[in-house]
Amino acid sequence: xxxxxxxxNYWLVVVLMMIGFYVVIAQxxxxxxxxxxxxxxxxxxxxxxxxxxxxxxxxxxxVDGEPVYTNPLPSVLILTAIVVGIATLALGLAxxxxxxxxxxxxxxxxxxxxxxDPS
Amino acid sequence: MITPHLPILEVxxxxxxxxxxxxxxxxxxxxxxxxxxxxxxxxxxxxxxxxVLNAGPITYxxxxxxxxxxxxYRIDLLSAFVLVTVTAIGSLAILFARAPVAREIPADRxxxxxxxxxxxxxxxxxxxxxxxxxxxxxxxxxxxxSAYVLISLGxxxxxxxxxxxxxIMGTIGATFYIIGVGMMYMMxxxxxxxxxxxxxxxxxxxxxIDMALAFITVGLSLKLAVFPLHFWLPNAYTHAPSxxxxxLAATSTKIAAYALIRIIYTVFGGPAxxxxxxxxxxxxxxxxxxxxAASLVAMFQDNMKRLLAYxxxxxxxxxxxxxxxxxxxGLAASIVHIFNHAMMKALLFMAVGCVFxxxxxxxxxxxxxxxxxxxxTGAALLVGGFSLIGTPLSIGFVTKWFLLEGALxxxxxxxxxxxxxxxxxxxxxxxxxxxxxxxxxxxxxxxGIREAPAIMLAPxxxxxxxxxxxxxxxxxxxxxxxxxxxALVGTSP
Numbered sequence: 001x002x003x004x005x006x007x008x009n010y011w012l013v014v015v016l017m018m019i020g021f022y023v024v025i026a027q028x029x030x031x032x033x034x035x036x037x038x039x040x041x042x043x044x045x046x047x048x049x050x051x052x053x054x055x056x057x058x059x060x061x062x063v064d065g066e067p068v069y070t071n072p073l074p075s076v077l078i079l080t081a082i083v084v085g086i087a088t089l090a091l092g093l094a095x096x097x098x099x100x101x102x103x104x105x106x107x108x109x110x111x112x113x114x115x116x117d118p119s
Numbered sequence: 120m121i122t123p124h125l126p127i128l129e130v131x132x133x134x135x136x137x138x139x140x141x142x143x144x145x146x147x148x149x150x151x152x153x154x155x156x157x158x159x160x161x162x163x164x165x166x167x168x169x170x171v172l173n174a175g176p177i178t179y180x181x182x183x184x185x186x187x188x189x190x191x192y193r194i195d196l197l198s199a200f201v202l203v204t205v206t207a208i209g210s211l212a213i214l215f216a217r218a219p220v221a222r223e224i225p226a227d228r229x230x231x232x233x234x235x236x237x238x239x240x241x242x243x244x245x246x247x248x249x250x251x252x253x254x255x256x257x258x259x260x261x262x263x264x265s266a267y268v269l270i271s272l273g274x275x276x277x278x279x280x281x282x283x284x285x286x287i288m289g290t291i292g293a294t295f296y297i298i299g300v301g302m303m304y305m306m307x308x309x310x311x312x313x314x315x316x317x318x319x320x321x322x323x324x325x326x327x328i329d330m331a332l333a334f335i336t337v338g339l340s341l342k343l344a345v346f347p348l349h350f351w352l353p354n355a356y357t358h359a360p361s362x363x364x365x366x367l368a369a370t371s372t373k374i375a376a377y378a379l380i381r382i383i384y385t386v387f388g389g390p391a392x393x394x395x396x397x398x399x400x401x402x403x404x405x406x407x408x409x410x411x412a413a414s415l416v417a418m419f420q421d422n423m424k425r426l427l428a429y430x431x432x433x434x435x436x437x438x439x440x441x442x443x444x445x446x447x448x449g450l451a452a453s454i455v456h457i458f459n460h461a462m463m464k465a466l467l468f469m470a471v472g473c474v475f476x477x478x479x480x481x482x483x484x485x486x487x488x489x490x491x492x493x494x495x496t497g498a499a500l501l502v503g504g505f506s507l508i509g510t511p512l513s514i515g516f517v518t519k520w521f522l523l524e525g526a527l528x529x530x531x532x533x534x535x536x537x538x539x540x541x542x543x544x545x546x547x548x549x550x551x552x553x554x555x556x557x558x559x560x561x562x563x564x565x566x567g568i569r570e571a572p573a574i575m576l577a578p579x580x581x582x583x584x585x586x587x588x589x590x591x592x593x594x595x596x597x598x599x600x601x602x603x604x605x606a607l608v609g610t611s612p
Contacts, residue, residue, distance in 0.1 A: 024287060037287060041294055044301070051305045074304070077253055081297060084260045088290050091264060095271055095283045102276035115277055 009050035016043035028108040030099060034092040041085045048074040048081070122166070126179040126192040129163050129202070130245045132156055137237040140230060149233035150217055156237065157210035160244060164206040168199040178250070186250075187314045193250030196603040197454060201377045202247045204458045207585075208369040208465050209240050211578040215469055216362035218575050219476050223274050223360045232272060236366070239265035246374050252300045252386065253310045255378060256293060259342065262374070263289045266367055270359040281354035288341055288351040295338030302331035303386075315386045329396055335382050336398055342375035345402075345439055346409035349432045356428035361472030364424060368431055369465035373457045376438045380453060383442065384607040390445045402443035407537045409436030414544035418551070423471050423481045426548055427464065430507060433541060434460045440534065441522055447604045449525030452518050454600035459514040459589070463506035466582040470500040473571035473579060478564050483551065488561030492568045495576055497556050499583045504549035506586050509542045514586055517593035521600075 020043060023036025052074035060072040100106050103114050133156050140149040170177060176195040180186060194202070213236065220232055242262025249255050267289070271282035304310055306327050307318040322328055337348075344352040352372075356364050383389060383398070393399040410433050417429035434456070441453030471481055473496040478486050490497025502513075509515030519538060526534040570576070589596050 021291075024291070030283065033287060037290055040291070044294055044298055047298065048301050051301065074301070077310075080253075080257060084257070084264075084293075087264055088260070088286065091267060092283065092286050095267070095279055095286065098271070099276075099279045099283060102279055111280055115280065 009046060009053075013043050013047040013050065016040075016046065030096045030106045030108065031093070033108075034089060034096065037092070038085065038089050041081070041088075045078045045081060045085075048078045122170075124179070125163050125167055126177060126194055126248050127181065129160055129167075129206075129248060130241055133160065133237045133244070134241040137234045137241070140234045140237065144230055146221075146226070146229035146233070149230040150213070153213050153233045153237055154210070157206065157213050157240060160240070161203070161206035161210045164199065164202040167194055168203050171196055171199045187309055187311050190254050191250040191311055191313070192248045193313065194248055196599065196606055197377070197380065198247050200454065200599055200603055201374070201457060202244065204461050205240075205243045205247060205370050205374065208366065208461050209243070211581060212362060212366040212369070212465065212469075215365060215472065215575055215578045218572050219361040219472055222476065223362075224272050228272065232269070232360075235265040235268045235272075238262075239269060239366070239371075243370050243374050246378055250312050251310055252303065252312055252315065252382075253297070255381075256297050256300065259296065259378070260293055262371065263293065263342070266371055269363040269367065270355050272363065273358045273360050275358045277354065278358035278360075281351075281358045285351040285355045288348070292338045292341030292348075295334045295341070299331040299333070299335035299338065302327050302334070306331075312381070312386050316388060319387060320391070323392065323395055332383075332387060332392065332396055332398060336379070336402070339375055339379045339382065340402075340405070340439075343372055343379060343439070344375075344432055344435055345405050346412055346432065346436070347405065349409070349413070349435075352432060353425055353428040356431065356468075357422060357425040361468070361475050365465050365468040365472060368427070368468050369461040372431065372435055373461050376435070376442075376453065376457055379439075380442050380450070380607070384450070389450075389608055393445055399443040399445050402439050403534070406436045406439030406443060407534065409433060409439065410537060410541035411436075411544070414541055414548065417548045418544065420548070421483050423474075423483060423486070423552060424468070426552065427467050427471065430545065430548060431460075431464060433545070434464070434507070436541070437518055437522060437538070440538070441518075441525065444522075444525045444529060444531075444534075445608075446525050446528055447601065447608050448521050448528060450604035450608060451597070451600040452521035452525055454603050455521060455593075455596050456518040458596055458600070459506070459518050462582060462585050462589070463503050463514060466499060466579065466586055467503035467507070469575070469579045469582060470496050470503060473575050476571055476575065477568040480564060483555040485562050485564050487555050487559035487565065488557075489565045489568070490556040491561065492565055493570050496571055496579065499579050500556060501553060502583045502586050504553060506590065507549055508545045512587075513590040514593065514596075515542075516590065517597055520593075521597070 020036045020040030024033050027033050052071035054070055057068045057070040060069040103111050136152050136156055140152055179192040181190040224232055239262050242258045245258030246255055267282045267286045271279050306322045309315055341348045356368055413429045413432035417426050420426035438453045438456050441449045474486050474489055475481050506513040506515040509519040522538050523535050
């Protein structure tokens, strides 16, 4: 297995993960933070699905003459993780809406200023 | 007939009743259901503990699928002990919750509070009983997602931002955890903890496994709020509704400590993994930093809930140091502190909740002199305070004793000194509360208040009794945690 093509998916995972992580840390807007978090989670999904893939493997359906198939378990696990990710994103966005209603802004620095000011 | 299915019933009953409460839309029904279920879960946990003590670990194959392929629930002494702790807190906190929830949360949302409470409770129990690394992640997220909602129900708008920050940090922690689990799966092809434990020694030298352990440790430490990763905790506990502070402060970080012990000791084999990967030294350092730094911050807080939140971080340090010592005494200190800290923090947050219920503030200046008007609450606060400091005859002392034994067995005098120093710092911040409660002239808001209602005092007094009883006679909890630690470290008793 050559280094770059064989590990292409994993390089992709690393890049995606770092993009997501960077957005979570660097962005002040709460909605952008949530999208960064989502990209970060998607990177993990790609990671799981890649590790189950076998070269020249088919879909995991038992048919004659197709002895090599992809490991279905990581994909199934990721279905669960996708559900968790959606729930997290939905809850996060709902909180962002409530925060906007309560503070009148979704920028983190303005919220911090409003919180520090005892009103 | 029911007994063989107890492990799954513990989890499924609250999980199923949460949507039922949602459909019924009645706060009264939801409360009664939550009370019945949490107490039933507590009874079930006691039965499971009894069975584990009699007949050894219980395994339960979910849906009848055999262990390495299906999800396995596995209850050993540690799981049963944590299960009893969590269900005890859950069943006492729900009794306490009724009055403050009715006051702090808008009436049309009260039933939603109990729905979320039941879901969070489900997740906590699931983490304790599961023997599957991925299943643990699912339960971790069930309990965390409902915890974010519970915190956001706080009446202050800062509760919303606190919940949002917790959501970001908690999700990163959980995602780190699944990255680690994925790496372990890549190298071993299994997710079952017992199976992982059997296969990991063969691949322990691989860098992928190093990374897996690193990701899992950092991820769980985020949920656990170890010192540099604690930023979500103080705001979350401060601005959450009183009942939520009681429940979460006593359970959520404790269950993360349990998960960390489970991964490091059951899955990675404990001391065996410390030689190739010195995470014990790392955890020891951060644990001691937690103890000292958080205590120093707690000393300067004027808000009682925030003070207790920082003290939680410092107490989490005890658990982390205990498990990083790698010997039976140290690990037993961690395990017994899961119980002890849950009991003392639930007691303290309940007492503060009672004060808030009557006075309407948790700032030290506003509650000055309340103990003269609310003698029972004041006395309970005092008991909790002594436990926090770890004076002899309090449950905090049991932990300290084990921790000092563990540190001295290794000859680590500085660790022992830090543990004692942290107790002295706790004395300072507990004294600030006691001084305000007993010795200051009553604040205007305190004039004319009465003792808290009986339904709030009952769980408070039960917890105070637990704190006193297990402080005077710590042999029951102590022996249990030593037996659990011996089973984990792998030395015969």
